[in-house]
Amino acid sequence: MSDVYLNGKFIGTVENAKQFLDEAITERRKSKISNNVNFYYDDESDEVRVFSDKGRARRPLIVVKYGEPLLTEKHLQQLKSGELSWSDMVNQGIIEFLDAAEEENALVAYDSSQLTPEHTHLEIDPVTMLGLCASLVPYGNHNQSTRLNAGTKNQKQALGLYVSNYLIRMDMDVNILHTPQKPIVKTATNDIFNYEKHPIGQNMVVAVLSHKGYNMEDAIVINKSSIERGLARSTYFRPAVAEELRYAGGLIDEIGIPDKDVKGYRSEKDYRYLEEDGIIYPEAEVKEGDVIIGKSSPPRFLSSLEEYNLSAGTRRESSVALKHGEKGIVDFVLLTENEEGNRLIQVRLRENRTPEIGDKFTSRHGQKGVIGMIVPQEDMPFSASGIVPDILFSPHGIPSRMTVSHLIELIGGKTGALAGRYIDGTTFSSEPEEALREELLSLGFREDGTETMYNGETGEMYNVKIFIGDMYYLRLKHMVANKLHSRARGPIQLLTRQPTEGRAKEGGLRLGEMEKDTFVAHGASLLLKERFDSDKTIIPICEKCGMVAVHDSFKDRDYCLMCGENAPISKVEISYAFKLFIDELKSMGIYPKFHLRTKY
Amino acid sequence: MVTKMSDVFKEYERKIPPKLIEEVKEALPPKTSRERVKKILEHVYQEWLSSWAEPGESVGLIAAESIGEPGTQMTLNTFHFAGVAEMNVTVGLPRIIEILDGRQKIKTPMMEIYLKKGYHQKEKVREVARQIKETKAGEIIKEFEINIAEMNLVIRIDEDEMKKLGLKPAELVKILKKGVRGIDLKTEKDRIIGKPSEKDAGINSLYKAKEKIRNAHIAGVKGITQVLPVKKGDEFVVVTAGTNLAEILKLEFVDTYRTKTNDIKETYAVLGIEAARQAIMDEVFKVIEDQGLNVDIRHIMLVADTMCFSGTVKGITRYGVVGEKASVLARASFETPIKHLVNASLIGEEDPLKSVVENVMINQPVPLGTGLPQLSVTLARTPKKTVKKKKTKGKAKK
Structure with a gap:
């Protein structure tokens, strides 16, 4: 006896859970039960869970019986000729959508060569394990999953052609890349969803080398002439x-x-x-x-x-x-x-x-960085054949991050550009790296993608061979023009007389509590006072009662509200915030008094 | 001129702390010339001088930063001892917070029991460990049975466990009688039968007696829940979960000089404030070291000193050290400001504005570093004429 739950609610029990599940799934494959319903048996708690909610993430798989996929060569031919459609296959139970729960009961083969009699399903293609953005990363199977994640995140922020009727739309806060290009190293997903009708980047010549420290810490050095030719303009x-x-x-x-x-x-x-x-x-x-x-x-x-x-x-x-x-x-x-x-x-x-220092760029492998310097073409390093790179990418970004796909794309892009064809970089079924190397060799280049290069400023040959090739680079929507901010003086808040906060309000950059601590730690007492002078005020204080007095600027006289005109009144320099604090104490019914004493 | 060696040392005795001089004496190779000794001592003196904190240096804040910054890199949570009996240890930031807060009850109390000479064979250590570990009656009892018909409690004893302890049922009854009242216990073959001492007692009292018996202390040291002999160098140390320093130190095989607990309050109660100070330093330093970080011991010493200088262990909390600050504003700026302000106003407290936070609040130089030295000049009395002139002018301005 196992309990049965429908969408988390108890609805009854079944005698034999396994048998119930088998029957239910068979019925579903015959389309007697809606194929939106998923069944799951949890043997730990001995419960059958049936789901028909909306909003479950489900994915299609080929059904396998006795180690043989139900999808046959015949089906494929029918598909090609148009006799059979996707929904027909779903209705016939050849293809089945599983949700996260039912997947727990399934044994899915990665490809048909791995099928055993125990398997219940077969991946349509290994790439379907990935989402849309992740499958856009070429050679993604060579990477750590974290890098793949970073790569997908970055692609979402890339500039491109988000809609083609943007001119008559009133979308706001939007960027359009002027001359987007199809990537040389593409993935199968590109063709599937018409990626090439609205690409999000450009193919750039990338050399992996340091440049006077201007591409350290993930920065990139970019060719000024390339920018002037319209590279990554938006x-x-x-x-x-x-x-x-x-x-x-x-x-x-x-x-x-x-x-x-x-x-x-x-x-x-x-x-x-x-x-x-x-x-x-x-x-x-x-x-x-x-x-x-x-x-x-x-x-x-x-x-x-x-x-x-x-x-x-x-x-x-x-x-x-x-x-x-x-x-x-x-x-x-x-x-x-x-x-x-x-x-x-x-x-x-x-x-x-136009790209400027501080604008953010990335490849498709989570290798993001900002422009650190824009170098005139004359000063850029160049290869023996006269190729001047668009981007100088720092080699220090590679070892710790282990983005092997980044390097393979560079070789792939180079091969593709030289051979005049697109390279298939689909995760799990890409063109093998060895083939790319061989082709590169046959095209008259070194197979490892390195080339002899020359210092652009002195003309001297570098002692090492530089890894150079073509890569698909994306311009991201984070641009300094939207973020640059500084202030020396400017607007203040009405209540506290301290500087406003935030770029939109032309605010100050807060010297916070921990920053204050560093001043104290250095014993820079007077400097600290100056830094906090932004809200300093001079207030009259009655020495008799210790309260804040009043200054009459018409008569140029001070008087105390409690003690009158004859009370001794002195001026004291204080932060306005503290004056406000004193006022707040008064509103609490506390009588704060100043005892004045000369400081020296 | 002939000077005696002792004279050379005497000259520096007033300049250098005696302990340093002692160290120099010990480290000196035999037959060092007087000039060299003098040179060495001069170097020591200079080195010692340079290790002083300068006046106006904000040592407290630097200590706070020096401990706080590595704290941001520490991994949270507990990790597990790799051993037969798994032991949980609080480490990392939670442990540091626990120590510095001066908690009364710490999460994972532990002891390191060092043994005297002659107890370092494997067998003996195991024997000792078994003796230390607390055994509760529940652990050696197989089964409790409450017989409602006869209104008695039948206890079945685990004989294997009894043998391990070397106890006989009669002895067990003796021990139990001491700890549990309200029930008469008798042995009967391999069982113990308990009858309520009061005639009209109900099941309730039987049940209560059962619970009491289950928790009754039979053998070992109270509070020591787990023991783990660990080899340290060429001797064995018994690491325990749970602590009871006072009782452990009474045991004859324990090396009382090195045995310690990680419970600071207990250390203070048993060994006093100096030991507590040392314990704070050791424990904090241990955590930082475990995390692979490096903090100068002097920062930790300062923290331990502030926690202990009053004679009792006080945490760095609003109930401890911070709550005793002289300035109202400083206290209010830490935690629970309204409480401090209202209480201060009730008794008419005065804030001398002598510390850092208050002066930052009112925008005055803090009395540290460059803000500390002050220049005071007594102006010579100026001729009366000029005074008058200034007075009229100055008044309007003022």
Whole structure:
């Protein structure tokens, strides 16, 4: 007697679990039971688990009976001629989808040569063990699984052609690679899902060698002339959105060039690109501070007192302007309305992104790195045949990471480029490395992919042979232009008077507690004080009662709220945060007193 | 000029600590000339001077950083002893935290029992180990039977286990009688029969008596749950799980000089504060060493000193060392700020602003390093005329 659970709920018992399972699966293969249902017998807890939930990850396998796959040569021919379809095979029980649970009961053969009578299933192809992105890594079976993981992650961030109608779409924060290429070393998956119609990288000439330390710690050195020829160039689209919001009392935002009496009016120069409707025109080149959509909002709080106030009627400026450090060209202006019927204006800004120092690149093997230096072609190393690499990749990235596939792709790419053909690098069924080497040799190159190279600056020959070849490199979406940030002075927070936080707010870089500790450890006491001076203030303190006094800047006089004008008042330099802290103590009902003493 | 050798040493006696001088004396090859000795001592003196911390050096913070930084690299969790009887040991960061917090009860108490000479044969060590290990009655009893009809408790003894201990049923009853009250025990062949001493006692009391008997201490040292003889060099050491330093030290075969426990509070209770300080140092250092890290022992010494200088072991927690800081602001900035602020306001506490954290808070130079030395100048009295002038001007400004 075994318990049976359907989707985790107990529904009954069966006499013989194994027999029940056999029958159920046979019925499913005859399509008497939906092939979405999976059966699993857990012999440890003696429970039958049946699943029909949505959202289970399932994968197709060829059914095997008595050590022979049900899929025969005949089926394959029928498939080719179109007599048979995939769903026919599923319905006939030749191919079966297993979920994670039922896979536990199955014994799956890796390929047909390994079949034994015990096997229940056969992989359609070993690659189907991998996911979509993982199967895109060429020669992935030569790698550690962690590197394969890194490689797949990186590919997801690569620039390419994400849709072909991007010009008429209003997608925002998007990158398009200008001249994507098909990879020379490809995998079977490329053909299956039309990868070559929307590739995500370019074939680059890569030499594995150090270059004056500018490609240490995973950096890469890149050829300036290659960049100037358009290598890895991309376009970035950034959004600017404004909405005419409606407020209580029939008030509404107004899109248009704001009047000069509007509260918070920017300078006239900032509005210069706006047309009469208050919206910028396409192809305008804008920089930080420039208004893209002019907008004014009704006054915020209308209290009874302010109604009679002259200034109460003025509207607030709420234009959309480019933030600190942003720039671009207006690409596309869209006027529409949103779900609530409010007028909605979307402006798409375009920006050309040429590779620069700090931009991130990767091969398909988890070998990511940023540009460390851009070298003019004249100064780049060159091979005997005059080939100048696009990228200098540091050899130190290889031993500890053991990405053998990276090296094989380099040879494969070189062979493919020289022979004028694509190389199949499908995981588990790729062209063997030996064949590539032989072909390379027959093409008149060294079989190990190395070549004699010359120093680009002195013309001297390197004492060693340099490993050089073609590789598919991807440009990743992390670009310095979106991240670069520094500040010397700038905006502060209202409450604490300390610098704001974050790039968007032009914030400071926090000198945190542990950084503070290093200053203390070095005994750099006065330097530490200076670093924390960002919120220093001078406050008057009444020496009689020890409370913060008041400074009347009209009369240039200090007085104490508790002790009056005659109390002795001294000025004290203190961090504003501490003053705030004192105020908070007061709000708790604690009376904090300052006892002042001369320091010296 | 003829100077005696002892004079050379005498000159340095005031400069160098006696222990160092002792070391020099021992290390000196025979027949070293006086000049050389003097040279050596001068070198020692210079070396000793250079090992001093400079005034204003933030030794505490540097110690904290020096222990904290390797702490980030430590592997968590416990690892398992490779041995017959598996023993769990708390290592890594959790162990360091445990020690520095000054916990009353540690996760895996252990002892290292060194033996006196003459106990180092394999057989004897095993014998000793067996003697140390605590045996509870439950371990030598095969079966308990509560007979409701006759209202008695029938205990079946495991005779093999008894033989190992060299116990006879009568002796067992004797021991049990000491530990368990409320029940009369009698031997009957290979069984022990217990009857409640009170006439009208129910099953409940029988059951309670059964549990008591199961936990009754029969032999060995209380608290020692596991023993493992380990060869260390050419002698045997008994490593135990569970500790009972006071009782172990009473045993005649134990080398009382080297036997130790990893329980700092117990070390303190049995051997005193100096031993506790040494134990803290040893235990912390052991952990760091085990992880393949390298921290200067002086940092750990400083931590151990701060934990022990009051005479009792105090953890680096808000209940221990940190809770005794002089400054309210410093205490409040560590943990539970509101508690400290409110309590300080209740008694009108004053903060002298003499330490680091407070001065960082109010944005003043911290009294360390360059912030420590101060220049004070007594200004000469200036002629009265200028004073008046300054007063009128200065007042407005002030």
